Amino acid sequence: MPPTLRPTFPALVILAAALAPAGLLFGQNPRPTGKANEAYAQQCANCHGKKLEGGQTPAGNKVPSLLDDEWLHGGDDESIARSIRNGYPEKEMPVWSATMPEKEIRAMVIYIREQRALFQRGLIQFNKPQDSVTVKGELHDYQLNTWVGEVTEPWSLAFLPGHRAIMTEKRGNVFLIENGKRAEKPLTGVPPVESTGQAGLYDVVPHPDFARNGWLYFAFADPQKYEGKAVCLTKVIRGKIRDGALVDQETIYQAPLAKYPKSGGPHFGGRIAFDQNGHVFFSIGERGNGANAQDLSVPMGKVHRVFDDGRVPDDNPFAKDPKAVPTIWSYGHRNPQGLAFHPVTGQLFDAEHGPRGGDELNLVGKGKNYGWPVITYGMNYDGSAMTDITAKEGMEQPVTYWTPSLAVCGMNFYSGNLFPKWKNQLFLASLVGEELRRIEIKDGKVVAQEILFKNLGRIRHVIGGPDGALYVLLPTRIARIAPAAGPSS
Template identity: 45%
Template sequence: MKRLLPFALLPVTAFAQDTPDYSKMKADELFNTLCSSCHGKDLNSGLGGSLVDGQWKHGDTDADLRKSISEGNAQLGMTPFKTVLSDDQIRQLVIYVREKEKEALAKGIEYPKPEPGKVTHTDHADYQIEMVVENGLDIPWAIAFLPDGRKLVTERPGRLRLMGSDDTLDPQPIEGTPKVIHHGQGGLMEVAVHPDYAKNGWIYLGFADGERDGDKVRTITKYVRGRIKDHQWVDEEEIWKADDRFYGGDGVHFGTRLVFKDGYIFFPVGERGGWKQAQDITNAKGKIYRLNEDGSEPEDNPFVGQPGAVKGLWSYGHRNPQGLALDPRDGSIWETEHGPRGGDELNRIEGGKNYGWPIITYGMNYDGTPITGETEKEGMEQPVIYWQPSIAACGLDFYTGDAFPGWKNDLFAGALAQQEIRRLRIVDHKVTEQEVILKNIGRVRDVASGPEGALYVVLNDPHRIVRLVPAP
């Protein structure tokens, strides 16, 4: 292993005259100003050595990098930057270096890109990909399975579609579904089938509710349940609706997924771009909820009786959760959450806990400016893992079938920006393996374990549905 100098930056004399205003700089500007003379603009050249080859002489953790930037090393001529950079800016540099390091290490890696008729090999299973629906869908968002082999698919513009047991897509949407506001990232999103559907017929929907008046929109996530009879949506019941004061015009961070457990339903509502509102238990945004299946609030919810707490509140401090899944082994609830740039998270959700956003985060703003220098704080939960660079986590499910015994009970996480599915092996609530099993066939909006043992994948750009089946 080659020897590297620590994180070497500009000499002290660089600050003798005309120090620039670093507080206005984005991450790349900050690095180019302070670091590129020793490490190169590509982070892979110069006297300071490479920062992107995965080899670290003075420690490879974020805390080690932060210490090197902050305290420097006088013997090796490295400037301590704690006197000229804030904690937020030092964290900003750490994120930037991590992004570039992982991008460099990923170059040359051949990820599985499945093609029809060919076998794709992964660590614990070989599979083939089958086309389920190739045409006729417009921004499909979620898939759910009926006990007779039919399937339900949501389209974000507001349509609920039915697929036959032979995978034929019905050209006519289900009629009479709730009015949906298709605005920004919002629209008709989640569909979930009650575990006792054969007896009660209940189907749950999560969508952007509200009103539109010309260019003015007021909306937030809402959940209802209903039944389908003769191709009509009937018997609708409101499950959860925010107070009118929480509706707003932002087009981002609706969250939305739903899982069933022991007679309860769990579901998120994104913070809708209102960062600090995620920390306010009297505000509906940036939360995960637990209700009885009929929408009533359990008496043992953690915030029952606290003045002003929103109905059904289970956990808070969330940004934009778009993955929610139940571990079949122990009933624990797992969530993937869109963070900012470099801060996507996998969390295990527990009642009454604060998951930190935006007080703590492992990311920075999309434009490269800092959010906070804090990644941990007493009373706030740490993610099980986080992703740098961000993967744009969306869709999450445990594999419960028998067709792929090597994947049994593994967690599969979809990614929009990275266009991939990651297989996560979880042992004692820790991720012990992480593998990309599919990449670059579209933005993965949803991933679901099918009742016959296949793994279904809902894709955007192009809009279609595929499934993974065992190789012959």
């Protein structure tokens, strides 16, 4: 059975790591580091077990496992925080509130969530499809077959008329694919791309009216020099294909280099999506600097909206604010690498990488603030707290979030006909998680999730083809997901 994952609860929490009680009990005096994993090992493991599996207190009281689905005192974030804060002294569970600041209690809750999810994941046999072997899915069985091999870190794929497709590789190549065969050589004339670390060539998306105008839109990390130093910013261009070359190139968006001479850092965003009314949306990550996301005078940490030729629409939310970057549509984003419009409602969703925990799926609205780094469901990579709040007035809550992080990347709603029960559902790729997820959204809430498969490598994108199949970008190949041969399920 493929696993169904319930949506994570959005809840508030807090908690802290306290030393004194544990120190008193065990005669040790561990130094606080503020890191949840270390605090756990020093202050909780004696009773709760090294792996959170439970055990006994020194006086012989039973200590519950923190990994299973049974909670004595409630399993939502706030209940767990309260257990830690107030303890159960009659059962020897110490009171931690005096010694553990709320921020650290919050980090401890995230740590417990993360460890639980990792443990539970270990119990599940995930689908790891092989070519030509039918895989059982919850709503549909399917087969995953290599469609195009011999590619290197493909980042995006788009279908063009006439059985053609176009694909980007992170390292900077653009390839045409014709009748399922990749062209021998990449397109010439593609601008130089910075591709070290998280930088690279990102999305390629055809204009909605491509059949008539031939425009293709690209996002990439644009290598520049400012006063002799290498600088690199996310840039969006468009161009047309002629005789194996990318020609007629025009800049759609480029941040003024002189204003951001020190832009280094990861988190480039790089996803593009068109709405039905001639606007292009694209994402730029906060470049490893959380403050950028809340600063309307910089383009980083934002989703942007322009016309198809790059002009700024008058009705952009900050178009009349002289201090704001006028292309901004929404802000408070960390690193959105998924951007997709719902085919029926026309709503825009983004998927963005959180820190350690707290990857988000957001319903993106005009002028809205998604809260990074003021609110988050994640913590720092080293296990220390980032903030103890997950909600704030004026900041949007995610539709759902994932802890531990999957490193969510590209996504698309399915609108083909080969898998009728998947219609209008969201398919999401992930890098670290190596998962392809099916996500069912009803009335703005995630009501079901299925991991269609896992462990075939990092996935950067998933997109429906004109044939109704789903195409998935794996590290060295593009795979095609189609119904299993024989009577369809």
